[in-house]
Amino acid sequence: MTDGLNSVSLAALGPSVSRRGLMLSAGAAGLAWASGAGRAFAAAENVLRVGFISPRTGPLGGFGQTDGYVLELARAALKNGLKVGDKTYDVQILDQDTQSDPSRAGQLAKSLINGDGVDLMLAVSTPETINPVADACEAAGVPCLSTVMPWEAWYFGRGAKPGAPSPFKWTYHFGFGGGEFFKTYVSQWNLIPTNKKVGVLYPNDADGNAIRANLAPALGKAGFTIVDPGPYEDGTTDYSAQIALFKKERCEIFNTFPIPPDFAAFWRQAAQQGYTKMVKICQTAKTGLFPSDIEALGQLGYNISSAAYWHKAFPYKSSLTGVSGAELADGYEKASGKQWTQQLGATLSLLDAGASALQASSNPKDKAAVAKALSTLKTTTIAGPVDFTSGPVPNVSPGPIIGTQWIRAPAGSKFRLDYVVTENATDPNVPVGAKLIPFNG
Incomplete structure (x- = not known):
């Protein structure tokens, strides 16, 4: 690899x-x-x-x-x-x-x-x-x-x-x-100026263990500081300790690979405890893939970054x-x-x-x-x-995974959200359709 x-x-x-x-x-x-x-x-x-x-x-x-x-x-x-x-x-x-x-x-x-x-x-x-x-x-x-x-x-x-x-x-x-995620994340995260400190929330499951063992060290070698509070169990309901660490370290990038209910719980708590205000890039995987995941978050869903293994x-x-x-x-x-x-x-x-x-x-x-x-x-x-x-x-x-973002749909759209391609490092044949917007911008 x-x-x-x-x-x-x-x-x-x-x-x-x-x-x-x-x-x-x-x-x-x-x-x-x-x-x-x-x-x-x-x-x-x-x-x-x-x-x-x-x-x-x-x-x-x-x-x-x-x-x-x-x-x-x-x-x-x-x-x-x-x-x-x-x-x-x-x-x-x-x-x-x-x-x-x-x-x-x-x-x-x-x-x-x-x-x-x-x-x-x-x-x-x-x-x-x-x-x-x-x-x-x-x-x-x-x-x-x-x-x-x-x-x-x-x-x-x-x-x-x-x-x-x-x-x-x-x-x-x-x-x-992991190689595709690495290329995509480095490409995506360099689109916006940040302090390159990444708060990661990786679960204790097959996805989380694979990402922690391989992607996180590679991102570290690429110049990003990884702040990892350690694995958590699926179904966790209180993320106060993780949020406190991310705030203390001023992690302007947040990355996670959870099941959808866990991210929703974390992200709402992060907003309540003030962490979302310092996040410039919220990069999700496994969750945030589908419109229903994002719509369920209300205002907190706009400008969340994702990655697509397929896009229209x-x-x-x-x-x-x-x-x-x-x-x-x-x-x-x-x-x-x-x-x-x-x-x-x-x-x-x-x-x-x-x-x-x-x-x-x-x-x-x-x-x-x-x-x-x-x-x-x-x-x-x-x-x-x-x-x-x-x-x-x-x-x-x-196969490819390409950088994407959920934004407000233009006026007159049938749906609330638009899902746009923001980078294409793993497949240059896929056209980039929009510029990445800071989450808290």
Whole structure:
């Protein structure tokens, strides 16, 4: 890994977030992906079954809010089946909601593997969802593709060791990592004059541990002073001690990777205790990704900086559906009446890449062939290129994360907020649309 990150330090990552719990039913049988109502399925050997697991309810439900719309697009695109070589397959998607529970995520994966016999598993959004699913697939010998979590928390958080061969044969992940966050944050934070003192609030979970072990030291080497009060547990309700430290050290930059409810609690307390008045850049990740997160903060939400793993300004088209970023965002807003979110493109990129892997395999009903196709997959999704042949480690294809900011929407806008691109260090193909505004400006 480059740009100030030392890959050897990745060994400091914590263990996998997978947890075992009570066996839970997979619930409804799922919906057919690419099979019209009333159309009889072909023989089993002509049907591909794809598991799709995401958090659609619970504390992480914002990540899954747009999944239903994206799955409808995929089904429509595949209504006549998926052609692999000279053969066309019907494809079923069995989509399941983790309810933001890691134990449930693992059990849903086992049910889809053992009960439904899925040929490929797709998992999206956060270690709490992806890692338990990937662990279940690795144990069962089922190919699995995932996106939307730092790749270090996926790879090293599940037991891989720096410099050692990959322990994973069946599981693959694409998307941003510490290196991309490093480039983006250095680029973003140099857009506004500050004292370069960064108050960080990193939780004691897979994301927080990965960021603390890798991103924070790299930022320190880049000239930023990191003020870290130490890890906190998810669900903490009193942040007075952390806020007091940030005020004492006059941290003009604030950075955090919490679950959304925790950030809302912290940020309101920070305002009550006067810390927000000295903040010039409030840089959030994992929270503040979606309009609902920011709207819930009221006036405190304006000018919060974020980072986008997809934005409607991305210049790529979906390989599966053919839609552009603008078409995807506009279509969702028209269909739902809600503002577009960056998860639209992320979820669709997973379906793009999954379909490409099935097509690249010599036999999509052969799990080993699908896993081999994933290991050499090179394709372009609506979120940009995916390339497993040149990753920082085996089983990983890195992806961009770009600097963004939530600002007041212009007069006459349908929504309260506008989400603008402020820097593009990790993908210069994405156009910068606005100048970064100081949070307390």
